Amino acid sequence: GENVEQHPSTLSVQEGDSAVIKCTYSDSASNYFPWYKQELGKGPQLIIDIRSNVGEKKDQRIAVTLNKTAKHFSLHITETQPEDSAVYFCAASRVGAGKSTFGDGTTLTVKP
Amino acid sequence: DAGVTQSPTHLIKTRGQQVTLRCSPKSGHDTVSWYQQALGQGPQFIFQYYEEEERQRGNFPDRFSGHQFPNYSSELNVNALLLGDSALYLCASSAGTPDTQYFGPGTRLTVL
Numbered sequence: 001g002e003n004v005e006q007h008p009s010t011l012s013v014q015e016g017d018s019a020v021i022k023c024t025y026s027d028s029a030s031n032y033f034p035w036y037k038q039e040l041g042k043g044p045q046l047i048i049d050i051r052s053n054v055g056e057k058k059d060q061r062i063a064v065t066l067n068k069t070a071k072h073f074s075l076h077i078t079e080t081q082p083e084d085s086a087v088y089f090c091a092a093s094r095v096g097a098g099k100s101t102f103g104d105g106t107t108l109t110v111k112p
Numbered sequence: 113d114a115g116v117t118q119s120p121t122h123l124i125k126t127r128g129q130q131v132t133l134r135c136s137p138k139s140g141h142d143t144v145s146w147y148q149q150a151l152g153q154g155p156q157f158i159f160q161y162y163e164e165e166e167r168q169r170g171n172f173p174d175r176f177s178g179h180q181f182p183n184y185s186s187e188l189n190v191n192a193l194l195l196g197d198s199a200l201y202l203c204a205s206s207a208g209t210p211d212t213q214y215f216g217p218g219t220r221l222t223v224l
Contacts, residue, residue, distance in 0.1 A: 046214065089154050098143065099168050104153055105153070
């Protein structure tokens with residue numbers, strides 16, 4: 001089955017700096033890669049996703065890149081703000097399959 | 113537009129007991145997936161329901177069962193509870209091709 005590894009497990013940055021979180025996946029058939037933000041006491045919130053026919057996607061301060069050959073994808077957050085502090089999860093699945101395999105999460109702390 | 117709702121918010125049970133968790137999907141969504149999230153880990157896929165049938169199942173024992181009702185809401189049942197079943201149980205809903213999933217706030221289950 002699919003295996004997703006996520007790094008780093010913790011990340012601390014100064015407000016205004018950029019943050020990068022990386023994930024690798026094992027199943028070459030995976031073609032849908034969402035990223036979730038989970039705040040304390042809440043469920044994961046979808047923040048951005050990318051499909052395998054696209055190499056990069058951007059939404060304001062958040063961007064995701066995908067390298068299908070290397071089977072890795074990354075989340076980039078620019079101009080970080082304290083409210084970006086949360087646990088971020090990457091996931092991988094096959095379009096139409098519905099079952100997502102998640103990484104173990106990255107705890108991002110943005111210091112004011 | 114109400115998002116995914118789950119009940120109850122918290123639940124405390126003792127070993128050997130049975131529990132039922134409930135989920136109402138986002139309006140317009142017909143597919144419900146259940147995930148177990150242990151402390152410090154990413155969500156793990158339990159199963160998915162579509163058209164009142166279990167469509168996919170993860171690596172969870174038969175003690176975990178579910179149901180989907182005609183209005184698309186869903187229940188997760190866990191029998192013969194073990195201490196290791198203590199976790200946050202998340203429900204996610206999606207529409208049509210179940211790629212983009214929206215999560216509820218979860219039910220925190222504690223087994224004593």
